[in-house]
Amino acid sequence: MLILYVLMLFMIIAAVIAVETRNLLSAVICVGSIGFVGSLMFLFLCAPDIAITQIVVEVLGLIILIRATISRDLTFISGDKEFFGVVVSIVLIAVIFLAGMKVLDTLPAFGTAIFTQVPDAASQVYLSEGLQRTGAANIVTSVILDFRAYDTLGEATVLFTSILGASAILRKKSRRRLG
Amino acid sequence: MIDGMKGMTVIVKTISSWVKLLIFLFGIYIVLFGHLTPGGGFAGGIILASSYVLLMFAYGREFVEANLPLGLASKLDSVGAFLFALVAILGFAFGGAFFANFLYQNYLPGESLRLISAGTIPLSNIAIGLKVGASLFLIILTLSICCHYEAGSEEPNDDEE
Numbered sequence: 101m102l103i104l105y106v107l108m109l110f111m112i113i114a115a116v117i118a119v120e121t122r123n124l125l126s127a128v129i130c131v132g133s134i135g136f137v138g139s140l141m142f143l144f145l146c147a148p149d150i151a152i153t154q155i156v157v158e159v160l161g162l163i164i165l166i167r168a169t170i171s172r173d174l175t176f177i178s179g180d181k182e183f184f185g186v187v188v189s190i191v192l193i194a195v196i197f198l199a200g201m202k203v204l205d206t207l208p209a210f211g212t213a214i215f216t217q218v219p220d221a222a223s224q225v226y227l228s229e230g231l232q233r234t235g236a237a238n239i240v241t242s243v244i245l246d247f248r249a250y251d252t253l254g255e256a257t258v259l260f261t262s263i264l265g266a267s268a269i270l271r272k273k274s275r276r277r278l279g
Numbered sequence: 280m281i282d283g284m285k286g287m288t289v290i291v292k293t294i295s296s297w298v299k300l301l302i303f304l305f306g307i308y309i310v311l312f313g314h315l316t317p318g319g320g321f322a323g324g325i326i327l328a329s330s331y332v333l334l335m336f337a338y339g340r341e342f343v344e345a346n347l348p349l350g351l352a353s354k355l356d357s358v359g360a361f362l363f364a365l366v367a368i369l370g371f372a373f374g375g376a377f378f379a380n381f382l383y384q385n386y387l388p389g390e391s392l393r394l395i396s397a398g399t400i401p402l403s404n405i406a407i408g409l410k411v412g413a414s415l416f417l418i419i420l421t422l423s424i425c426c427h428y429e430a431g432s433e434e435p436n437d438d439e440e
Binding site: 237250 | 313316317320364377392397411414415419422
């Protein structure tokens with residue numbers, strides 16, 4: 101459990117550096133290291149599925165971000181910060197922190213699953229009957245492609261729409277000249 | 280095949296052309312065994328796309344675009360989406376509910392822990408793997424085209440901006 105706190109501290113430090121640094125490239129690398137440490141945390145929590153996805157998405161997202169930032173001229177941020185913006189962000193952080201403290205008190209303790217407290221929870225049914233009802237040994241796959249397949253269809257639709265929009269906006273030549 | 284002008288050095292090109300095959304094979308394994316081991320369509324598709332991204336960094340954009348053209352990639356993307364919707368509609372036709380696992384419930388009951396098991400789940404994994412891989416490849420290729428036009432001036436950009 102101690103390793104999780106160490107990793108979380110590392111993530112917080114990396115996030116602060118990513119916000120505060122003036123070099124965009126090092127900010128991008130800091131964001132990538134946050135994702136990498138997040139995947140390590142998933143590994144320590146015994147979730148290799150999510151860890152694989154997290155590390156691939158973060159590494160590939162890092163490549164995309166570097167690709168997008170490295171050709172811009174504006175790799176250094178100049179200018180002073182406004183006083184009003186700083187005050188507003190500090191107040192917002194304080195409010196969210198206090199509300200989060202209140203909410204965290206109502207959650208079950210870290211490491212105790214919610215389905216051990218609710219007898220007929222859906223997640224318990226997925227775990228105990230997933231193999232018999234779908235035949236898939238990987239419970240995660242049986243959940244996302246059988247029990248919750250609507251959700252996956254929505255995700256696929258989001259991906260399809262985003263690539264449609266990206267290739268429509270960023271295409272090489274306009275298909276029809278206007279005027 | 281290896282022209283020295285575009286991309287990185289010969290060492291990087293040779294190594295990446297071997298490693299690319301291994302990454303591609305690993306992606307296919309992750310997609311096909313998604314119902315047995317950790318992984319699945321999303322992770323495997325991203326690994327498939329990243330093998331082409333490695334090739335793009337080593338050889339340059341033109342080589343990759345000749346290897347897997349934009350039109351073919353978008354067709355693969357659409358085929359993946361179509362297959363996934365087809366699995367869902369076949370479940371409605373044969374199993375009585377949208378996304379019903381009709382293959383497992385009607386034809387292959389009790390078979391588990393094998394490669395051909397779990398009914399429609401491997402089919403959905405393959406469809407999602409195709410779709411995610413082609414989508415990410417297309418996104419990265421489109422972004423690199425955008426950067427190419429802004430950075431260099433090989434071809435005149437005749438769009439109005």
